[in-house]
Amino acid sequence: MKEILDFEKQGGLIPAIAQDWETGEILMLAYMNRESFEETLRTNKACYYSRSRGKLWRKGEESGNVQKIKEIRMDCDSDTLVLKVEQVGGAACHTGHRSCFFRKIEDGKVVEEGIKVFDPKEVYKS
Numbered sequence: 001m002k003e004i005l006d007f008e009k010q011g012g013l014i015p016a017i018a019q020d021w022e023t024g025e026i027l028m029l030a031y032m033n034r035e036s037f038e039e040t041l042r043t044n045k046a047c048y049y050s051r052s053r054g055k056l057w058r059k060g061e062e063s064g065n066v067q068k069i070k071e072i073r074m075d076c077d078s079d080t081l082v083l084k085v086e087q088v089g090g091a092a093c094h095t096g097h098r099s100c101f102f103r104k105i106e107d108g109k110v111v112e113e114g115i116k117v118f119d120p121k122e123v124y125k126s
Helices: 034-043
Strands: 014-020 026-032 047-050 055-058 067-074 081-087 103-106 109-112
Touching (some): 026 034, 026 081, 034 047, 034 067
Antiparallel strands (some): 014 026
16 A cells, blocks of 8 residues: 655654644644554544654643644645644643744744643643
8 A cells, every 4th residue: 555645755754733623723833753643543633753752742641632633634745744623622832822833023023922721830740
């Protein structure tokens, strides 16, 4: 069977953009390897590969803020994904914000927007 995605092109990892399936808001960017992609397909919940920890990262395993897959799209080169998700718990970012993209550059300065959905010190106790 032919591979659906080209994991070899970028050293075994492909970018995966998580997008709110109802609003279109970009929530985060992470990476998937073959194993995390297969688990995502099997469980219908987002599973990524953590480059910093060198292991699978099941989104929400500590915080409870899981991402339920509604649709998966791939680009024309088969090496990037967009996951349209239902963001359970309201926050995708480990900082407690809804989106990892809560900062913008305005007039050459970084400006933070939005409120935190949770306090990371309370959620990530380890």
